[in-house]
Amino acid sequence: ELKVEQNPLFLSMQEGKNYTIYCNYSTTSDRLYWYRQDPGKSLESLFVLLSNGAVKQEGRLMASLDTKARLSTLHITAAVHDLSATYFCAVDRGSQGNLIFGKGTKLSVKP
Amino acid sequence: EAQVTQNPRYLITVTGKKLTVTCSQNMNHEYMSWYRQDPGLGLRQIYYSMNVEVTDKGDVPEGYKVSRKEKRNFPLILESPSPNQTSLYFCASSFPPYMERGGLNTQYFGPGTRLTVL
Numbered sequence: 001e002l003k004v005e006q007n008p009l010f011l012s013m014q015e016g017k018n019y020t021i022y023c024n025y026s027t028t029s030d031r032l033y034w035y036r037q038d039p040g041k042s043l044e045s046l047f048v049l050l051s052n053g054a055v056k057q058e059g060r061l062m063a064s065l066d067t068k069a070r071l072s073t074l075h076i077t078a079a080v081h082d083l084s085a086t087y088f089c090a091v092d093r094g095s096q097g098n099l100i101f102g103k104g105t106k107l108s109v110k111p
Numbered sequence: 112e113a114q115v116t117q118n119p120r121y122l123i124t125v126t127g128k129k130l131t132v133t134c135s136q137n138m139n140h141e142y143m144s145w146y147r148q149d150p151g152l153g154l155r156q157i158y159y160s161m162n163v164e165v166t167d168k169g170d171v172p173e174g175y176k177v178s179r180k181e182k183r184n185f186p187l188i189l190e191s192p193s194p195n196q197t198s199l200y201f202c203a204s205s206f207p208p209y210m211e212r213g214g215l216n217t218q219y220f221g222p223g224t225r226l227t228v229l
Contacts, residue, residue: 031216042222048215096161097142097205103153
C-alpha cells in the first residue's frame, strides 16, 4: 500500500531563514507533486517531478526528487511572509490521475 | 479562462437528503477526480475518471457515487448523506501524461465545496 508522509506537519520560521520540508513515499511512483494551499483557498500546483535527480526551482522554492530513497524535498530559501501556507506533496499511483497526498505542512513565516 | 468550476460552493443539508455537487472543466481534460479534505488528514481521493464512462474508486468511496457521461462534467452524488461526510470537497482535472509536454500530468483544482451535513 502506498503511503506518503510529510514532515514536519507544522513549521514556524523567521523571515530570512532557510528550511526544508520532507516527503517520503513507500512504493515506486511515476511522479511526485508539490502543491500550495492558502487558507480558505484551493490547491495551486507548484512542481511536478518525474525522474530521479530532478530539481525544479521557482523563486524561493526548490523541489528535488530522489526516487531511490523515495524522498522529495521542498527547500525554502530566505523565507518571506508571503510563503505562509500549507504545502502538500502527492504521488501518482499509476499515471491515471490516481493521487495520494501527504497530510500537509503548515508553514508560518514570522517577521 | 481555463478553469474547473464547482457548484454549490457552500451547502448545509440534513442527514439522508440526496445531493449532487457538480464539477465542470473547460480544458478538454480526460482525467477528473474528486477529493475530500479534512483537518489533519490532508486530501483523500474519493473517485477518479480517466475518460467518459470510465471511473474507479479512490481511497474513500463509501457513501459516494459519480458519473462521467460527458467529458467536461464529473458530478459527485451523495445518495444519503451522513454527518461524517461533512467536509471540504475538491474536484480536479488534468490531461493524461502523454498529452502534456514533459509528461507532467499537472492537476487543476476547482475552488472547493464546503458541505455540512446535520
